[in-house]
Amino acid sequence: MAIITTHNLSKVYNPETVPVHALRDVNLEFEEGEFTTVRGPSGSGKTTLLNMIGGLDTPSDGYVEVDGTRITGMKDRELIDFRLNHIGFVFQAYNLIPVFTAYENVSFIMLLQKWDKQKMKERAEELLTAVGLKGKFDSRPKQLSGGEQQRVAVARALASRPKFILADEPTANLDTDSAMNLLDMMEKMNKEENVTFIFSTHDQRVIDRARRVITMVDGAIHKDEKKYPPLKGG
Amino acid sequence: MKMLLSISWRNIWRHPARSGVLMGAIIAGIWAGILVSALTNGWIQQRFNNLIQEEITHAQVHHPEFLTEREALMYVDDAHEIFSFLDGDERVKAYAGRTLSDGMIQSPLTSSGVQIRGVDPDRERNTTTFHENVVDGEYLDSDIRNPILLGEKLTEKLNVDIGNRVVLTFQDMNNELTSASFNISGIFRTASTPYDERNVFVKAEDLQELLGDDIYHEVAIMLYDENLVDGVTEDLNESFDHIVAESWYELSPELRYITDMGGNLIVYIMGVIMLALAFGILNTMLMAIFERMKELGMLLAIGMSKLRVFLMIMLESVILTLSGAVVGLILTYFTVNYLGDKGIDLRSMGGESMAQFGFDAIVYPVAFMNDYITTIILVVVTALLAAIYPAIKALRLKPGEVVRE
Numbered sequence: 001m002a003i004i005t006t007h008n009l010s011k012v013y014n015p016e017t018v019p020v021h022a023l024r025d026v027n028l029e030f031e032e033g034e035f036t037t038v039r040g041p042s043g044s045g046k047t048t049l050l051n052m053i054g055g056l057d058t059p060s061d062g063y064v065e066v067d068g069t070r071i072t073g074m075k076d077r078e079l080i081d082f083r084l085n086h087i088g089f090v091f092q093a094y095n096l097i098p099v100f101t102a103y104e105n106v107s108f109i110m111l112l113q114k115w116d117k118q119k120m121k122e123r124a125e126e127l128l129t130a131v132g133l134k135g136k137f138d139s140r141p142k143q144l145s146g147g148e149q150q151r152v153a154v155a156r157a158l159a160s161r162p163k164f165i166l167a168d169e170p171t172a173n174l175d176t177d178s179a180m181n182l183l184d185m186m187e188k189m190n191k192e193e194n195v196t197f198i199f200s201t202h203d204q205r206v207i208d209r210a211r212r213v214i215t216m217v218d219g220a221i222h223k224d225e226k227k228y229p230p231l232k233g234g
Numbered sequence: 235m236k237m238l239l240s241i242s243w244r245n246i247w248r249h250p251a252r253s254g255v256l257m258g259a260i261i262a263g264i265w266a267g268i269l270v271s272a273l274t275n276g277w278i279q280q281r282f283n284n285l286i287q288e289e290i291t292h293a294q295v296h297h298p299e300f301l302t303e304r305e306a307l308m309y310v311d312d313a314h315e316i317f318s319f320l321d322g323d324e325r326v327k328a329y330a331g332r333t334l335s336d337g338m339i340q341s342p343l344t345s346s347g348v349q350i351r352g353v354d355p356d357r358e359r360n361t362t363t364f365h366e367n368v369v370d371g372e373y374l375d376s377d378i379r380n381p382i383l384l385g386e387k388l389t390e391k392l393n394v395d396i397g398n399r400v401v402l403t404f405q406d407m408n409n410e411l412t413s414a415s416f417n418i419s420g421i422f423r424t425a426s427t428p429y430d431e432r433n434v435f436v437k438a439e440d441l442q443e444l445l446g447d448d449i450y451h452e453v454a455i456m457l458y459d460e461n462l463v464d465g466v467t468e469d470l471n472e473s474f475d476h477i478v479a480e481s482w483y484e485l486s487p488e489l490r491y492i493t494d495m496g497g498n499l500i501v502y503i504m505g506v507i508m509l510a511l512a513f514g515i516l517n518t519m520l521m522a523i524f525e526r527m528k529e530l531g532m533l534l535a536i537g538m539s540k541l542r543v544f545l546m547i548m549l550e551s552v553i554l555t556l557s558g559a560v561v562g563l564i565l566t567y568f569t570v571n572y573l574g575d576k577g578i579d580l581r582s583m584g585g586e587s588m589a590q591f592g593f594d595a596i597v598y599p600v601a602f603m604n605d606y607i608t609t610i611i612l613v614v615v616t617a618l619l620a621a622i623y624p625a626i627k628a629l630r631l632k633p634g635e636v637v638r639e
Contacts, residue, residue: 051634054535054634056535056632056633056634057632057634057635076540077539077540080534080537080538080539080540081537081539083535083536083537084536084537084538085537089532089535089536091532093528095528095529095532097241097529097533098248098529099241099244099245099247099248100241100244108237109536109537111237112536112537112538112542113537156536157536160537
């Protein structure tokens with residue numbers, strides 16, 4: 001069963017003045033455990049698609065369902081709550097809270113979810129260890145390299161035990177070694193913990209590792225290739 | 235809430251210099267504002283004490299028309315019965331009868347119009363602190379015949395000194411002019427030079443002898459508790475005919491106005507200062523929001539509620555402002571206490587001219603607990619109001635757009 005479904009998803013920016021069709025009738029299904037890349041040139045609609053799936057933007061037409069729940073049209077408060085409990089985000093610019101340590105950045109989302117203090121501690125330490133940052137729990141973002149910051153961001157995205165993780169150009173600011181290490185780590189999470197990852201990227205290194213590659217052109221799905229089935233569920 | 239407090243506190247210190255400058259402005263503003271208020275409070279309190287403790291007392295009894303007509307015949311009926319009444323009233327600390335007359339004082343050089351105040355030295359000493367104003371010579375308990383106490387300013391005007399004679403001329407009970415010579419036994423100086431120039435003190439018995447009867451025009455009453463004054467005046471007015479008993483604020487409404495105004499002064503002064511500081515807070519918070527757009531967008535994206543984001547920004551503003559306020563209040567507390575003890579001598583800055591208006595040239599600032607509490611409330615309200623616009627701006631962020639930029 002698909003955990004994410006988009007139905008005739010369309011987005012038009014500036015409909016009154018100079019209309020820009022960012023998405024055109026996008027119909028997609030994502031299964032649990034997928035490791036999927038959405039590729040395409042700049043302006044092809046990759047990020048817009050991810051924003052729609054993540055409930056960060058509203059479509060002009062069509063709708064998105066996550067786990068059978070229609071998130072399009074939800075009230076702001078419901079949507080924020082939904083994102084908190086169902087979706088993990090990894091951004092191109094890491095977007096960590098600079099005044100928090102790595103440990104606090106990861107546990108922050110669990111604080112919002114009102115986790116038990118001890119369980120939160122165990123989970124945050126477990127995740128930071130899993131992303132290779134044992135010994136750097138107390139480091140602040142500016143004390144970490146770009147690759148390390150993105151690892152903290154991945155740990156943060158995983159902390160709330162989301163249904164899936166949306167990663168927008170996660171490797172764009174990383175050197176090759178850091179990018180490969182990050183991808184290794186995410187692939188491991190995907191295989192071992194069945195975490196669903198959906199990337200938007202035009203980084204060939206990411207595309208090469210994906211098991212499903214969706215190519216977008218001018219806001220429409222140009223190609224949807226499954227290299228081989230996802231590890232579980234798909 | 236603990237999480238919000240923690241993140242807000244740390245956010246403040248992202249730019250220590252910027253936050254420090256704002257906190258410095260708040261510290262200076264609070265220090266200056268409360269000090270100005272304390273200075274004025276001190277002046278008002280000294281003025282109040284001078285008038286109440288030295289002259290007016292808490293309540294006075296007069297003939298109903300005496301204060302407007304000031305004629306010798308308008309004396310207090312049954313003064314000795316009133317004295318007995320006051321002797322039996324536990325609320326009354328002390329009282330003193332006064333015989334009053336308006337007249338002329340003459341020295342060999344010149345003359346001047348004066349109010350002649352005939353007092354019973356022992357009773358007056360128990361009721362008021364006026365005797366502490368004697369700067370030269372003795373109070374009226376001198377053994378010399380017809381002693382008179384003159385204000386320093388008047389002695390200068392008449393060109394007289396201790397031991398010299400002056401002549402008082404006034405109307406007696408039969409509306410006949412009468413004169414008598416008095417010997418200067420002492421010189422007084424109050425905080426008010428006009429008062430020193432217009433008033434002379436003699437023994438009530440000497441004045442009564444010249445007026446022709448054992449009469450009192452005024453009974454000054456000092457209470458143990460100033461707040462009981464309305465009850466005492468009511469009882470007197472109900473118990474005696476042909477008199478009017480009035481509280482200090484009825485006798486001197488301007489004094490009440492000044493004390494009332496003094497009570498609200500801190501609100502006006504700090505209100506103006508906080509209005510100016512509000513723009514500083516607004517500017518700092520706006521800068522903080524603009525440079526953190528992406529981060530705020532991320533917080534909204536990952537699931538931090540708008541209410542929490544709003545509270546976080548409000549808390550930042552309140553914590554930042556309160557931190558400065560606490561330091562400012564502590565600094566002010568010690569400054570006011572130090573100056574309240576030592577006093578501020580304004581004589582070198584033209585403070586002597588304040589005596590023309592009845593205010594002391596040496597001021598002892600006074601700040602009340604209410605001043606500090608009012609300041610804290612104003613600081614918090616200002617911080618909240620100044621942060622509303624930046625907080626609303628943050629809430630309008632569209633996370634999808636912001637995190638992508």
